[in-house]
Amino acid sequence: MSSYHPKFAVVGHPNKGKSSIVASLSLDDSIQIGNTPGTTQVKRGFPLKVDGKIVYELFDTPGFQRARRVYAWLEEHGDVPANRRIDVVKQFVHEHRDNKKFRDEVELLDPIINGAGIIYVVDASKPYGAEYEIEMEILRWCGQPSMAILNLIGEEDYREEWSRALGQYFRLVRTYNPMTAGHKEHVDLLESIAQLNEAWTKPIKQAIEVLNKLYDLKVEQTVSTISDYMVKVLSFVHKQKIVGEEATPHEEKVAKERYRNKIIEYEEREQRDVEKIWQHNDVQKEEEQLNLDEVGLFSQESASIFGLSQKELILTGASAGAITGAGLDLLVAGSSLFLGTVIGGVVGGVGAMFGFDNLYELKVLGQSVGRRELTVGPMQNLNFPYVLLGRALYHASLMAKRSHAKREAVNLKEVSFTEGVISAEARKTLEKVHVKLRKGKELEKEELAEYTSTLQKSFLELLE
Amino acid sequence: MQQKTTQLSLKSYLDLHQLLNVYRGSHEENRLFALTQKNQKPLALLLAWLQKNLYRVTNQLESTKYLHYLTLFSSLFGFIVLFLGFLTGVALLSYSGSEPVNVIYLLLVMVGLPLLSMLLSLLSMLFGNIGAKVFAHLSPLYYLEKVVNLLPFAKNITFSSLPFSATLTKWIFLQRVQIFSFLFSLGLFLALILMIISKDIAFGWSTTLQVDAKSFQALLSTLSFPWRDFLPSAVPSLELVELSHYFRLGEHLDSKMIHNADKLGAWWQFLAMATLFYSLGLRLIFWIVAHYGFKRQLKKESLAIDGVSELIKEFKTPFISTQSHNDEEHLEIEETLREVDEHLGEKYEAILGWNFSDEQLLLIKDSLGVNSKNREVVGGKNSFLEDKKIIEQLKGEVLVYVKAWEPPTMDFMDFLEDVLANSSIKRVDIVPLGTAERNYKSNREEMEVWLRKLESIDSDKLGVVDV
Numbered sequence: 003m004s005s006y007h008p009k010f011a012v013v014g015h016p017n018k019g020k021s022s023i024v025a026s027l028s029l030d031d032s033i034q035i036g037n038t039p040g041t042t043q044v045k046r047g048f049p050l051k052v053d054g055k056i057v058y059e060l061f062d063t064p065g066f067q068r069a070r071r072v073y074a075w076l077e078e079h080g081d082v083p084a085n086r087r088i089d090v091v092k093q094f095v096h097e098h099r100d101n102k103k104f105r106d107e108v109e110l111l112d113p114i115i116n117g118a119g120i121i122y123v124v125d126a127s128k129p130y131g132a133e134y135e136i137e138m139e140i141l142r143w144c145g146q147p148s149m150a151i152l153n154l155i156g157e158e159d160y161r162e163e164w165s166r167a168l169g170q171y172f173r174l175v176r177t178y179n180p181m182t183a184g185h186k187e188h189v190d191l192l193e194s195i196a197q198l199n200e201a202w203t204k205p206i207k208q209a210i211e212v213l214n215k216l217y218d219l220k221v222e223q224t225v226s227t228i229s230d231y232m233v234k235v236l237s238f239v240h241k242q243k244i245v246g247e248e249a250t251p252h253e254e255k256v257a258k259e260r261y262r263n264k265i266i267e268y269e270e271r272e273q274r275d276v277e278k279i280w281q282h283n284d285v286q287k288e289e290e291q292l293n294l295d296e297v298g299l300f301s302q303e304s305a306s307i308f309g310l311s312q313k314e315l316i317l318t319g320a321s322a323g324a325i326t327g328a329g330l331d332l333l334v335a336g337s338s339l340f341l342g343t344v345i346g347g348v349v350g351g352v353g354a355m356f357g358f359d360n361l362y363e364l365k366v367l368g369q370s371v372g373r374r375e376l377t378v379g380p381m382q383n384l385n386f387p388y389v390l391l392g393r394a395l396y397h398a399s400l401m402a403k404r405s406h407a408k409r410e411a412v413n414l415k416e417v418s419f420t421e422g423v424i425s426a427e428a429r430k431t432l433e434k435v436h437v438k439l440r441k442g443k444e445l446e447k448e449e450l451a452e453y454t455s456t457l458q459k460s461f462l463e464l465l466e
Numbered sequence: 467m468q469q470k471t472t473q474l475s476l477k478s479y480l481d482l483h484q485l486l487n488v489y490r491g492s493h494e495e496n497r498l499f500a501l502t503q504k505n506q507k508p509l510a511l512l513l514a515w516l517q518k519n520l521y522r523v524t525n526q527l528e529s530t531k532y533l534h535y536l537t538l539f540s541s542l543f544g545f546i547v548l549f550l551g552f553l554t555g556v557a558l559l560s561y562s563g564s565e566p567v568n569v570i571y572l573l574l575v576m577v578g579l580p581l582l583s584m585l586l587s588l589l590s591m592l593f594g595n596i597g598a599k600v601f602a603h604l605s606p607l608y609y610l611e612k613v614v615n616l617l618p619f620a621k622n623i624t625f626s627s628l629p630f631s632a633t634l635t636k637w638i639f640l641q642r643v644q645i646f647s648f649l650f651s652l653g654l655f656l657a658l659i660l661m662i663i664s665k666d667i668a669f670g671w672s673t674t675l676q677v678d679a680k681s682f683q684a685l686l687s688t689l690s691f692p693w694r695d696f697l698p699s700a701v702p703s704l705e706l707v708e709l710s711h712y713f714r715l716g717e718h719l720d721s722k723m724i725h726n727a728d729k730l731g732a733w734w735q736f737l738a739m740a741t742l743f744y745s746l747g748l749r750l751i752f753w754i755v756a757h758y759g760f761k762r763q764l765k766k767e768s769l770a771i772d773g774v775s776e777l778i779k780e781f782k783t784p785f786i787s788t789q790s791h792n793d794e795e796h797l798e799i800e801e802t803l804r805e806v807d808e809h810l811g812e813k814y815e816a817i818l819g820w821n822f823s824d825e826q827l828l829l830i831k832d833s834l835g836v837n838s839k840n841r842e843v844v845g846g847k848n849s850f851l852e853d854k855k856i857i858e859q860l861k862g863e864v865l866v867y868v869k870a871w872e873p874p875t876m877d878f879m880d881f882l883e884d885v886l887a888n889s890s891i892k893r894v895d896i897v898p899l900g901t902a903e904r905n906y907k908s909n910r911e912e913m914e915v916w917l918r919k920l921e922s923i924d925s926d927k928l929g930v931v932d933v
Contacts, residue, residue, distance in 0.1 A: 015872070015875075016873050016875060017872075017873045017915075027788075028788045028789060028790070029788045029789070030788065030789045030790065032789075046790050046792055047790060047792065048788060048789060048790045049787075049788075049790075049791075050786070050787075050788050051785075051786070051787045051788075052784050052785070052786055053497060053498075053501060053784050053785055054498070054785075065875075066875070067875045067876035067877065068875070068876050068877050068880070069875075069877065070845075070849075070850065070877055071850070071877070071880075074849070074850060103876075106876075125871075128871045128872075128901065129901055129902075131821055131846070131869065131872070132821075132823065132846050132847050133821045133845060133846045133847065135847065136847065156871075158901070158903060212784075212786055213786075215784075215786070216786045219783060281788075281789075
């Protein structure tokens with residue numbers, strides 16, 4: 003099996019957004035990005051791998067530091083035909099590998115002399131300068147397929163003058179803003195790269211397919227995470243033992259507080275999971291914590307015997323009575339017309355119903371068999387599920403759209419979840435599930451699938 | 467050593483549930499694992515994954531505790547029902563000599579009772595949820611769990627954390643009911659054989675209902691259909707049925723019956739075959755059906771354990787990675803900044819424009835109003851020799867304009883060192899300028915980049931001016 007795969011080196015002047023472009027294309031938010039020149043010290047490969055097999059590899063490189071000196075050296079040693087200029091560049095790298103003065107140039111030229119295509123990055127929000135021509139000349143000496151990326155770091159736009167100059171050195175010139183680029187722009191750029199070399203077309207096409215699949219998978223995982231979270235939160239019931247017949251205000255306050263904390267914990271976990279799905283591992287957030295003060299939490303006391311609720315105890319009593327009755331029926335070989343079973347069941351059930359309170363007081367080995375509990379949840383507020391959904395979908399859409407080149411905190415304060423995002427029909431489907439969860443009923447598999455599919459539609463609309 | 471798990475069982479179900487609570491693996495690990503397996507069926511992959519990772523559960527396995535209790539309960543109860551069946555058989559076949567053993571009574575226990583319980587099992591199997599709930603409440607384990615949870619040592623046996631649904635409990639119970647019933651019938655059968663060998667038993671039949679011998683024989687013949695072709699001696703003949711018919715009224719037996727006492731024992735073959743077929747054989751089939759139902763439900767619930775569908779998806783979905791496996795060498799960012807002057811000097815011997823063109827320097831002169839006799843372009847496309855010549859001619863105070871938006875490269879730093887090394891030069895003021903559109907005003911971030919870099923140069927001659 004051939005180990006050949008296309009490689010691309012992202013090169014350029016210091017501080018022109020090379021690392022940002024690599025972070026955006028490799029979906030890696032751990033890359034150090036800074037406005038201090040020399041942030042990237044050594045080249046770093048970012049392979050796109052499918053089951054361990056590399057489809058293509060991107061290299062982040064340090065910026066040119068002593069381009070004039072390199073070019074002077076090349077000219078001095080480069081009295082050769084154009085087809086052999088790459089050998090002169092190789093010779094430069096070979097001779098200066100241990101020279102600290104040219105460490106950055108050696109690092110950036112190394113992948114190129116080993117067959118990497120060139121992606122030259124400039125900041126097109128700043129004016130063009132002739133000093134860049136030295137760098138472009140050095141890259142031209144390498145003779146590798148190349149393209150230039152116009153990165154708009156600032157607000158001004160000098161793309162026209164840059165394009166005129168870059169067009170003389172590079173086959174393709176494209177605009178790509180790593181701070182705002184999403185999945186579509188990522189794919190568009192890869193399609194441009196595929197045009198540089200015929201041999202790269204197939205692997206890049208495969209890479210595009212893979213990235214599309216990855217994107218779809220992330221959408222699916224996100225929706226599934228949100229759906230699971232909604233089911234957990236809406237069906238969550240907090241129970242705690244109480245001392246007396248009725249809960250004291252303090253017990254009630256503690257129970258509600260614990261309920262709230264659990265809901266907040268669920269939300270935090272859901273957000274972490276979604277961030278992990280979209281490969282944002284170190285994202286800072288500015289957000290307002292979920293406010294449950296105004297949703298009206300209800301609590302209620304209930305009793306149990308041996309951990310059985312009154313309903314369960316009635317069923318148990320009826321079952322036991324029916325078995326005893328059935329035994330009697332069998333003894334008379336069924337001539338009782340199974341009246342024993344019926345009567346036994348009724349007596350057992352009714353007995354358990356009326357005997358519940360007396361049994362509750364019973365003590366065995368000094369331990370009371372009965373127990374009183376305070377229950378908070380499931381949440382009965384009709385609007386609460388949509389508040390949760392709004393927050394979850396908004397957060398997820400920000401994560402899905404957020405470039406991996408961004409380092410500033412995400413602003414989650416302005417949660418605006420309009421009615422338009424969830425259509426009336428979708429709301430009907432969601433509400434059916436919410437009603438069931440509010441009643442503490444379990445969801446059927448099909449209901450959950452329909453709920454998730456409705457959420458997916460709303461999420462995709464948010465991503466558009 | 468862990469027991470090898472190659473088939474789905476209660477143990478693997480419980481282990482999987484427990485393992486997924488503590489470990490799920492990453493997509494990369496799970497996909498890599500799946501690729502190394504020969505059998506690519508989801509369940510096979512799941513079981514192999516469980517086997518590989520079960521060591522990660524450091525607490526005692528819930529399955530060990532649960533299966534211990536289940537086995538203990540089943541063995542104890544199994545032994546009791548076997549013994550009970552044997553006792554019932556002995557009691558039913560007890561024969562004082564004054565009255566024969568009533569075959570009808572025996573048939574009710576050996577055929578009727580098992581058929582009735584099989585009917586109940588069948589109803590429970592067919593009617594899912596209702597049957598499941600009733601059986602869940604009938605299961606002694608259900609009560610064991612409730613009671614045990616109240617006891618001080620409840621922490622050791624957390625039955626409530628076991629992931630059994632009512633339906634799965636129903637199938638566990640149904641399966642065990644078939645085993646217990648089988649053992650009960652086996653006890654009966656053993657008692658029958660033992661009693662036949664050790665005693666002479668006269669069988670008869672007696673009922674209040676108006677049933678003649680012919681109809682009764684027809685019923686018995688129908689009951690014997692499974693074996694009547696290959697074992698005709700185990701089908702009661704009309705003669706035997708007529709001979710065995712007796713009435714209790716009068717407290718003495720028919721003289722004809724006493725005369726043919728040796729023939730009355732011939733019923734045993736029929737009773738033995740009826741027990742073998744209806745109590746044991748059919749029960750075995752019911753056990754197989756219950757076992758199949760249990761396995762099917764177990765498979766369904768195993769695939770529904772929280773985390774399993776994600777795991778299977780990870781087995782099947784190619785793992786895509788885009789990130790680097792090499793650690794980044796982080797740059798130590800110098801936080802100290804060089805001090806900045808706000809005013810330019812009164813007079814400069816030379817003005818240098820680093821990477822500016824001569825036209826741009828003229829525009830800057832017009833805009834800032836700083837003039838000098840000597841104005842030179844440095845850096846950019848100049849050769850080192852050209853720059854060197856310019857530096858050699860410099861003296862006094864020198865002003866160097868640089869592009870604020872372009873960070874200082876090492877090329878500039880080399881140039882600056884050469885300038886500062888010239889002893890004829892008394893002072894060098896660096897002025898980072900913004901773009902012409904911004905009236906050459908640099909912003910704070912750009913200035914900081916320059917000040918941070920220039921801080922590394924230790925020279926009194928050097929100054930940085932922000933215009």
